[in-house]
Amino acid sequence: MSALPGDAGSPPLRRKLRLGVLAAALTTVLTLLCCVGGAAAFFLTELGGEKKDGMTEAGLACTVGQQVKITGDMPRFAEYGEGQLRNAAVIIKVGQDMKVPARGWVIAIATAMQESALRNLANSTVPASLALPHEGVGSDYDSLGLFQQRPGWGSVQQRMTPTYTARKFYEKMLKVPNWERRPLTVVAQRVQVSAYPSAYRKHEELASRIVDALAGGAARTVEIAGRAVCDAAAGARIAASGWTAPIPGGVGSGFRTADRPSHNGVDIAARKRTEIHAAATGRVLVARCDPDHSGRRDCDRDGWPGKGGCGWFVDILHAGGFITRYCHMIERPHVVPGQLVEAGQVIGLSGTSGNSSGPHLHFEVHVNGDRSSNGAINPVPFMRERGAPLDGTP
Structure with missing residues (x-):
């Protein structure tokens, strides 16, 4: 008691x-x-x-419009290594190039955390003759890449290209009605059609911290009239976090x-x-x-x-x-x-x-x-x- x-x-x-x-x-x-x-x-x-x-008394400063870097040193997280964080940076960079709001970056990274642990995975069906660079072999028979996309998403080479897979994820995510306000699990599942739809939820908090670390506190932004604003989430406004x-x-x-x-x-x-x-x-x-x-x-x-x-x-x-x-x-x-x-x-x-x-x-x-x-x-x-x-x- x-x-x-x-x-x-x-x-x-x-x-x-x-x-x-x-x-x-x-x-x-x-x-x-x-x-x-x-x-x-x-x-x-x-x-x-x-x-x-x-928790700390002072959070990371929020810098609107900071471009993510995919080269150089990566921030450190106990859960992920440098290569995995670089893949996360690629996902953010594609989102920035497509002008996807930062909430989308959090959703995409949390999804990739569940699907591949932020690793570009091959599988046992990839012909050795292709010699595609990869970071491990996944368990799904025909799924490939950061988002474990199946053949309908593209060719083997395309699905093993992080920029391609991230773009395909965002393209489908943006078609989900009201995606910015809906639960991460709902949006991720509408894109991925996973057998474990609730599994994405557990990655949301860490995905937000990764976005903050790689993109200047971007998880603290909210879109207002098409413009990203720091620290203004209230009522009908939901921060990228x-x-x-x-x-x-x-x-x-x-x-x-x-x-x-x-x-x-x-x-x-x-x-x-x-x-x-x-x-x-x-x-x-x-x-x-x-x-x-x-x-x-x-x-x-x-x-x-x-x-x-x-x-x-x-x-x-x-x-x-x-x-x-x-x-x-x-x-x-x-x-x-x-x-x-x-x-x-x-x-x-x-x-x-x-x-x-x-x-x-x-x-x-x-x-x-x-x-x-x-x-x-x-x-x-x-x-x-x-x-x-x-x-x-x-």
Whole structure:
């Protein structure tokens, strides 16, 4: 059993105060108002594990329009060698030449990670007389190259040419309706028609980091009016990383401050009934009313400081073992446990149920599939590193 700290709201005025001095003053007020009281008993038995927080306070700078380099030294990743990263760079370069948005690069690289581990694979049917350069022999009888494309995709020589296979992948991907907003697994499967469609999901987080490392933080960009913009994913806008801010506004009450060291998330001011968006594609773990200190589940009314509980809330499990939590909804969530939700999908409406002194969203991020306080990390740098800052400004 673990404890989920009660937390409280911030006045709607917070959304209107943009100047630094006023914002700082309001933050001080919010610290006094928000999350007053102790902790609500909260059973977290579905997932567990120890905290392994590898996130950094400062993310990679986002440079719009930086061209990927396919020669010279490659960045280092424990999971992949220099040759594999060079193949990833080729995939990005083809996408850049075709003017495919960076979200497409992430999808393509994650797909190649699953299909070939970013290696240009031959197979046992390739005639020795062709003497094609390759980086291993795959297990599929007639599939070749980075994307393990079958004969219908082109000749043997073509499918063993990384630039050709990447271009063919993008050409088919661009025909998938609304591909930039759909889950990576859905888009990859529409292109590949794999026997294991859910397998692509696990590569999304690392694929985003590879794109960032090779292309100047490009996974943090979002397309706005046909132009790539850094750190502006919110609402209907999804960053190339696949993440978006759950609600507009700014952070008023921070993560584990000196005054509230057990505050495992941040509070974002919002008027009642503001739409709350899933921060990324994932599967709903929990969608229910959190009991207050007395054990009652009465979330269909405004809460108050010291009441205890998270009110109506949702937990979502995302690729990479990340979990996001959304508290104090005004009514029963719009999703149910086990449901697959897309990034940006509305999962509920903001309110002030539970341990709260005013309307707001309490937002948490957990790592390693650990929903307890041990898994909680600061959502502010985490979301900024994914191009979806919680302060509502690029």
